[in-house]
Amino acid sequence: MRRSDGRDDGRSAEQLRPLSLTKNVFTHADGSVLLSIGKTQVLCAVSLVEGVPVFLRGKGEGWLTAEYALLPASTAVRTPRDQLLGKRNGRSVEISRLIGRALRCVVNLKQLGEFTITIDCDVLNADGGTRCAAICGAQAALNLAVSRWLEADIIKQSILTAQLGAISVGVQDTIILLDLTAQEDNTIDSDFNFVLTSDNHIIEVQGTAEQKVISWSKFEAMRKLATHGIEQLCAFIEQETNPLIGS
DSSP, rough: OTTOOTTTTOOOOTTOEEEEEEEOOOOSEEEEEEEETTTEEEEEEEEEEOOOOOTTTTTTTOOOEEEEEEHHHHHHHOOOOHHHHOOOOOOHHHHHHEEEEEETTBBOGOOOOOOOOEEEEEEEEEOOOHHHHHHHHHHHHHHHHHHHHTTTTTSSSOOOOOOOEEEEEEEEEEEEESSSSSSHHHHSSSEEEEETTSSSEEEEEEEEEEOOOOHHHHHHHHHHHHHHHHHHHHOOOOOOOOHBBOO
């Protein structure tokens, strides 16, 4: 069914794709989820290892880092594995850094001690918004890991300071669309990714006018729609993972 606002999947312009989350998909990870946002599926796992990078040694605080990758069959044209190319894919490096930056904003690493949190995000199926889905999945997996660390007395109190979410918003002609599919992303006039906390604080905004310039008033409308979408995403993740927010 095709709506008057041009969306082939029948959604309204302001509507998220269907959400589903499976918890604890890995036996050995401290927290893991399979998150589906429409046809986009990401597998996120959290591991904790002793030690920190050289620049943090002796300071008594921890570190958080992330790795992101598209699995070979996740895209219409097979994505080769990085190790076979002899170098890391530039897009994967950029998104890995984005995920790490975003999650470090909502974690009190000074309470962790000299341990490193590593979040692995692998895209099983890519249909738009994979970086946003990976950020949301990483938050969900981290929520589960923190609960496990508290139960095991690895940490004394929650290291989470807030919850975050990420969503794509685009402008097609005069219509603002929430949560873009790959087809929409390929034809959109302007495309932005918003990373915000559940209480509407900014972590990061990425975007560009790909085909047509946009006004500040249009950008403000995009921001409001992104806030609406992230509120729903955060509510869903919190319902599924019951995060414990520290002081």
